Each structure stands twice: as structure tokens, then as C-alpha cells.
Amino acid sequence: MNPEQRDLSALWQQVDVLLKAECWAEAERVLCQALSSGTAPVALWRQLYMALRQQGKFVAATQVMDMIVQVVPGDMSARFDLSEMLLLQGEFTRGWREYRFRYKLDHTRMFERHMQKPRWEGQPVKGKTLLIHDEQGYGDTFQFLRLVEQAQERSGAHIVLEVNPEAFNLARSVRGYDQLIVRGTLPPPFDLHCELMSLPAALGLQLSHLPGRVPYLFADPERVEKWRLRFAGLPRPLVGLVWAGSPTHANDKRRSIALADLAPLAQEGITFLALQKGPAAGQATTPPPGMSLLSLSSEIDDFDDTAAILSIVDTLVSVDSSPVHLAGALGRPAWVLLPFLNDWRWLIQRDDSPWYPGMRLFRQPVPGQWETVLQNVAAALKELKGKADMAAPSSMNMSEKH
CATH class of the missing domain: 3.40.50.2000 (Glycogen Phosphorylase B;)
Incomplete structure (x- = not known):
């Protein structure tokens, strides 16, 4: 390891201590001084992103993460972090596009369902069967069930909606599906699929489109x-x-x-x-x-x-x-x-x-x-x-x- 590499490694360790102690402003100060030339390892820029984000400096944090994605487009973790920053600021167009990388991370890859059929991207598919399935937490399911009706209108497809058992009875009241099934059961034959949280990207959801029809769930x-x-x-x-x-x-x-x-x-x-x-x-x-x-x-x-x-x-x-x-x-x-x-x-x-x-x-x-x-x-x-x-x-x- 040459002297420059040793210095950068020592800097990273110094900032890592500050971040773990939640000294966000001090970490930012140290990094900004060291990164003033604009060139440094991606690991240091990631630390700067963390320090900025934790202070609520979202615009600056987004700029840093955007730069990392441009330099290392294959860094799926960076792309996911960028998607969250964009969505947080209401930049839905690019935010939803980057959000599709959520299942490319090491700790989430195991949750992705590997379908043999293509993902629906928002195109008309009249006469076809589209499987829409939930994927994450209960809150995510409740939030994005609103889009099933729009997916049916846009696709013209026969919609099979698959949800977790806990949400099944409530999902009965949702508009836009032709068949409702419980996750874990064998779905009928389908031509395309789409996760509930991929529907915003497929439908081109914008802030101006919200809230849509509310309520869309109804108690028994x-x-x-x-x-x-x-x-x-x-x-x-x-x-x-x-x-x-x-x-x-x-x-x-x-x-x-x-x-x-x-x-x-x-x-x-x-x-x-x-x-x-x-x-x-x-x-x-x-x-x-x-x-x-x-x-x-x-x-x-x-x-x-x-x-x-x-x-x-x-x-x-x-x-x-x-x-x-x-x-x-x-x-x-x-x-x-x-x-x-x-x-x-x-x-x-x-x-x-x-x-x-x-x-x-x-x-x-x-x-x-x-x-x-x-x-x-x-x-x-x-x-x-x-x-x-x-x-x-x-x-x-x-x-x-x-």
C-alpha cells in the first residue's frame, strides 16, 4: 500500500468512527475538505452521501449519489439509494425507474420472485392474463392496491391479483381484478406479471395523479x-x-x-x-x-x-x-x-x-x-x-x- 492509499484508508476509518457516533456534520466537514479536488475513491463519496442524508441535506446527497451511479452504473446499492432520494423529493419519473433495482441488492435478491414470464411495462395487452402480486410489507400492499384498477384499464388484460393471506379479505373490495388468489397458492396460467410496487413505473405515476380514488379499501x-x-x-x-x-x-x-x-x-x-x-x-x-x-x-x-x-x-x-x-x-x-x-x-x-x-x-x-x-x-x-x-x-x- 503506497502512502496515498494509506492516507485515504486512514481518512475512511476516521470518518467511519464519526458516522458510527452520528457526528454527521463533523464527518461532512472532514470529507469536504479532503474531497475538494473532486477525485477520490467511491467509498469516501458514499460516506459523504451518508453524512449529508442524515442531516436532511437531500439535494446535495442526491447529487453525490447521482455522481456515484454515473461512475459505477453497476453499483445496485447506489442505484437503490438514488431511487429513494429521488422519490423522497417527488421526482417520480426517474425515481420509479431506479427503484426497479431494489431486488438486485445482496440482502434482497432472495426475496425476488423469478418469473418465467416477462414483466408488464404498461403496454396494452388485451386478451392476455396479467398476474399482479404483492411483494413487501403489509403497508406497501395497502398503499399500492390503489393501482390495480388503473393497471386493468391500461392493459386491457384479465387481471389475477395475488396478495398475502393477511390482506386477502380487504383486497376483495379493490376494483380492477378478475380473480383474487392468496400468495402461496398456484396461480392460473398467465402471460405477464408485475409486482404491486412496480405498477407506479409501469403506469408512469406522478404526484399530480394522486390520490386517485379514495377510499379503495372497505371494512367488513x-x-x-x-x-x-x-x-x-x-x-x-x-x-x-x-x-x-x-x-x-x-x-x-x-x-x-x-x-x-x-x-x-x-x-x-x-x-x-x-x-x-x-x-x-x-x-x-x-x-x-x-x-x-x-x-x-x-x-x-x-x-x-x-x-x-x-x-x-x-x-x-x-x-x-x-x-x-x-x-x-x-x-x-x-x-x-x-x-x-x-x-x-x-x-x-x-x-x-x-x-x-x-x-x-x-x-x-x-x-x-x-x-x-x-x-x-x-x-x-x-x-x-x-x-x-x-x-x-x-x-x-x-x-x-x-
């Missing part, structure tokens, strides 16, 4: 009635609560919080319904002081129950998780607590979502700072409670007149 009326009876007599407003996502999610330590941290939301007269599932559900046994919390974890059997509950509550307050997308697909109110570095689908610098009308986004102003988020949600809950109080007397007066 019998389940709704069951839960309506369950909640009869509870003080309103009813607020669904989810404080943690899947612990296996790459960004879970930043997006999830503990129930105890939601203490600022506790207000007299508001009934909170814990919809939390998974390891964090047990926290509902010790709610924050002053919070009237009813834990429903053991009573919720599936997403059909969750959908019915969301059809009744006044709003859902949740971290970025699948119930948020389910609420949005149902056209129900949801307030989303977002970390400073949020998922691409929530875009940047806005408190609403083009995907879901009526959804409100509450963003961390700086990394790890939930206090401001919770103060803002608490204020919104107070306003919601005021509206419920104003509505209650008028309802009582109407009943008295009759």
Missing part, C-alpha cells in the same frame, strides 16, 4: 358493527394508538417509540384504544399517568378487525406503520409521527400526504427530538376534544326533542 360491515357495540358508551373522541412498528425494519430505532413517551398526549375525556401488535403491545398494561387506554391487542385477530376499528375511531395516532396505510386506504383520519429522516413515501417539508387525503404528518424538527411532535399532537387532540364536546350537546338536544 359485520366487523364494524361488532366493534361499534364494543365501544358503545366509551367517552369520545376515540383515538387509536400505535407507537411501534416492526422491530425488524431497518429504520425502526428512529421511527418507533415507547408508550411511556406518549405521556404528553394524555388528556381527560379522550379514550385511547391501543391497536399495537407485536412485542411492544405489552406496554399497554402500564399506560402513562392520566391516559385512559383500552388495550385491544388480544382482541384484534387480523387486519379486518383493525380496519373495522379504524372505521369507527375519530382518528389514528401512529408512528410510520402498516395501520397508517390501512387508515389512508380506508379514507379514515390518521396522524403520523415521523422521524427526522422519514421513509420516501412521506416526501419532505409537508404536513399532508398526497397519497391519502386528510392525513396529517407530524415531523421531528431535528433527529431524535419527539418533544415538539408530541406537543403538536397534544394540541391537535385538544382541538379534537373541543369539537367532540361541542357536538355532544347538540346530539343530546336532538334526542330530547324526539
Whole structure:
């Protein structure tokens, strides 16, 4: 190793220590000084991308990643990172195109379904059979089921829709398919296929096309009635609560919080319904002081129950998780607590979502700072409670007149 290589290796190690310590600004400063000539190993530019991205400097981070892709077009990880940066900023045309590389990464290649038939790219294929299949998390399925109807209209094909068992009953209400099957069963013969999250690229989805038809999922009326009876007599407003996502999610330590941290939301007269599932559900046994919390974890059997509950509550307050997308697909109110570095689908610098009308986004102003988020949600809950109080007397007066 020559002296220059040793210096570059020492620099990389120095910056790696800073990045692991989350000293993003210091890492950027060190790298910018070293990279001022414009020439350096790709590994150092990748470190600069990380430092910029973590600080929310998305334009600069995109420029760095774009340069890496131009220099090393076969770097699939770089292309995927670029796709997320583009989508985060609403640059859908190129973003969806780069997003197709999501299954070329070492840790995702095993999840790709290797079809013997070509992928549908948006062309008319009247008289053919098109298999549309889900591929990733539950939230992704709920979000992109909206595009099945458009795929049918564009393709003219016989649509076979394949979804995971947990979403099967809800998917029945989606428009645009001819046959619905459960993932894991043998599909009928088909001519082309397309993943749900490849539909945006095939359809040329743009921000201006959103939200489309909403709601596009509907809760089972019998389940709704069951839960309506369950909640009869509870003080309103009813607020669904989810404080943690899947612990296996790459960004879970930043997006999830503990129930105890939601203490600022506790207000007299508001009934909170814990919809939390998974390891964090047990926290509902010790709610924050002053919070009237009813834990429903053991009573919720599936997403059909969750959908019915969301059809009744006044709003859902949740971290970025699948119930948020389910609420949005149902056209129900949801307030989303977002970390400073949020998922691409929530875009940047806005408190609403083009995907879901009526959804409100509450963003961390700086990394790890939930206090401001919770103060803002608490204020919104107070306003919601005021509206419920104003509505209650008028309802009582109407009943008295009759």
C-alpha cells in the first residue's frame, strides 16, 4: 500500500468512527475538505452521501449519489439509494425507474420472485392474463392496491391479483381484478406479471395523479358493527394508538417509540384504544399517568378487525406503520409521527400526504427530538376534544326533542 492509499484508508476509518457516533456534520466537514479536488475513491463519496442524508441535506446527497451511479452504473446499492432520494423529493419519473433495482441488492435478491414470464411495462395487452402480486410489507400492499384498477384499464388484460393471506379479505373490495388468489397458492396460467410496487413505473405515476380514488379499501360491515357495540358508551373522541412498528425494519430505532413517551398526549375525556401488535403491545398494561387506554391487542385477530376499528375511531395516532396505510386506504383520519429522516413515501417539508387525503404528518424538527411532535399532537387532540364536546350537546338536544 503506497502512502496515498494509506492516507485515504486512514481518512475512511476516521470518518467511519464519526458516522458510527452520528457526528454527521463533523464527518461532512472532514470529507469536504479532503474531497475538494473532486477525485477520490467511491467509498469516501458514499460516506459523504451518508453524512449529508442524515442531516436532511437531500439535494446535495442526491447529487453525490447521482455522481456515484454515473461512475459505477453497476453499483445496485447506489442505484437503490438514488431511487429513494429521488422519490423522497417527488421526482417520480426517474425515481420509479431506479427503484426497479431494489431486488438486485445482496440482502434482497432472495426475496425476488423469478418469473418465467416477462414483466408488464404498461403496454396494452388485451386478451392476455396479467398476474399482479404483492411483494413487501403489509403497508406497501395497502398503499399500492390503489393501482390495480388503473393497471386493468391500461392493459386491457384479465387481471389475477395475488396478495398475502393477511390482506386477502380487504383486497376483495379493490376494483380492477378478475380473480383474487392468496400468495402461496398456484396461480392460473398467465402471460405477464408485475409486482404491486412496480405498477407506479409501469403506469408512469406522478404526484399530480394522486390520490386517485379514495377510499379503495372497505371494512367488513359485520366487523364494524361488532366493534361499534364494543365501544358503545366509551367517552369520545376515540383515538387509536400505535407507537411501534416492526422491530425488524431497518429504520425502526428512529421511527418507533415507547408508550411511556406518549405521556404528553394524555388528556381527560379522550379514550385511547391501543391497536399495537407485536412485542411492544405489552406496554399497554402500564399506560402513562392520566391516559385512559383500552388495550385491544388480544382482541384484534387480523387486519379486518383493525380496519373495522379504524372505521369507527375519530382518528389514528401512529408512528410510520402498516395501520397508517390501512387508515389512508380506508379514507379514515390518521396522524403520523415521523422521524427526522422519514421513509420516501412521506416526501419532505409537508404536513399532508398526497397519497391519502386528510392525513396529517407530524415531523421531528431535528433527529431524535419527539418533544415538539408530541406537543403538536397534544394540541391537535385538544382541538379534537373541543369539537367532540361541542357536538355532544347538540346530539343530546336532538334526542330530547324526539
